[in-house]
Amino acid sequence: MLNVSSVLVTGANRGIGLELVRQLASLKPKISHVIATCRNPDAAKELKSIAQANNNVHILKLKVTDYNSFEAFYS
Structure with missing residues (x-):
């Protein structure tokens, strides 16, 4: 069982x-x-659809190869 x-x-x-x-x-x-x-x-239309149907899904912008996007992600 996943417990996170x-x-x-x-x-x-x-x-x-x-x-x-x-x-x-x-x-x-x-x-x-x-x-x-x-x-x-x-x-991300399909992802937004999942998030609308599930209040535990949160969509955030992040480009993992752009280190400058990290600060905006976690702040």
Whole structure:
């Protein structure tokens, strides 16, 4: 059994990252915070749909190869 309160998923707007968010959002007992990151949250339609259906999914902008984006991510 997974016993965590928060999970961070990078590259969550498509592929494996998106499916991981979908699966984590539906786990029982519920994970308090599924933090889904992607480079362009405005264009992540499927991810936004998951977040609207699950109040524990939070979408944040993060480009892991751009160190300048890190400060905006955690502040």
